[in-house]
Amino acid sequence: MQLAGKIKPSPYGPETISLNHGLHFTGGEPFLNYELLCKAVGIAHELKIPSTFVETNCYWCVNDELTRDKLQLLKERGLNGILISVNPFFLEYVPFERTERCIRISQGVFGENLMVYQLEYYRRFKELGIKDRVSIKDYLNLEKRGDFIKNVEFFWMGRAAYKLGRKLGKNFHQYPADYFFNKPCMPSFLRNWHNHFDNYGNYIPGYCGGISLGDCRNLDRLLIEGIRSEEYPVLNFLMDEDLGGLFQFAKDLGYRESQEGYFSKCHLCTDIRKHLVVKKDFEELNPKEFYLHLE
Ligand code: SF4
Known part of the structure; x- marks a missing residue:
């Protein structure tokens, strides 16, 4: 769960979401426990917390009906919007068709309160004609290896510095501690x-x-x-x-x-x-x- 800023009426209007304002439900993956997510959304709504949205990697979007039902119910419970994660790390596990489905249906349910993070990866996946799942190794072969973090937000922190560093270290400079x-x-x-x-x-x-x-x-x-x-x-x-x-x-x-x-x-x-x-x-x-x- 993310708390962004002090809770106060949204300066962007009651229904508009903003990344650094209000309350976000994130993970891991919040849809792993959908009932709990619904409950949390309901409580946030009762407390009149603004700019509520959920972040998801879309693993659960296996068909249109289920995707629409779950999103619609969250909206009825008071959720303002959604952030959809798109990057090569989720692409290893989540078929891109599910991500596209979630984006398409979220547009209908949440309108403008849909964020795709990161849009640049979405654009590249479309351009590369990505289908289904793609391992990080294969994805890197599709891109110029060092280029996969160009024009996107990328943090060398947590496991990325170790696991990805081992795979790709030679493409990036490392510096002494001082x-x-x-x-x-x-x-x-x-x-x-x-x-x-x-x-x-x-x-x-x-x-x-x-x-x-x-x-x-x-x-x-x-x-x-x-x-x-x-x-x-x-x-x-x-x-x-x-x-x-x-x-x-x-x-x-x-x-x-x-x-x-x-x-x-x-x-x-x-x-x-x-x-x-x-x-x-x-x-x-x-x-x-x-x-x-x-x-
Ligand atoms: S250097 Fe440490 S404290 Fe600073 S942003 Fe990175 S992880 Fe956080």
Whole structure:
């Protein structure tokens, strides 16, 4: 689930959705538990939360009737719109016909409140005449290998830096750790828009998987008391955007810099945290499972 910005009447009108405003239901994949999704949408509607939309990879859109029924019911429960994920990573698992079906039917159900993320991949898939599922290996053979992240938003973070890095590393430059020490987080680590809650109750800054600002069920306490940074040394460095400090802190606990280098600041940050999480039970490094599945 994503909470983007402070809850207030939408400046865009009651029915219009915006990416960084209101409340979004995301995953994983929210349609895996459709009943729960309907319930959550209903609660958000009762609470008059604006700009509600669901994100989906369309795996469930096996025929027109079922797709229309599910979307229509969500709309009746109060959902304002939908964001449809289109990228080569889902294309490995979801036949493109299902994605196209969801886009076509969503246009009818939600009208302008349909976002395709990322539109550039949709355009390329159409241009390449993609049908069914395509493995990432085959997709990369269709594109010039290094080009598949050109003109799109792509974050070298989480598993991408490890798994994709192994497959495609040679097409991208890697840098030593100190190259990133003075680079800012993009967007900034602490921001009052587009943050996330996970299903364990972690309040996650931005897209930074594996970092918890605290328990989202105690938001009031978090807002009133703030984050006691002295109790959370990793968070302290990150809130100051002091990656050099975090690097040194981790080195003192046995971290060794990668000789191959790092694709991005987030890659370095994740790698340091992956080391720290097994050294001590840092409360701000949660959920722990995030770190178990990086490689
Ligand atoms: S460097 Fe770390 S804290 Fe900053 S955006 Fe990347 S993952 Fe988040």
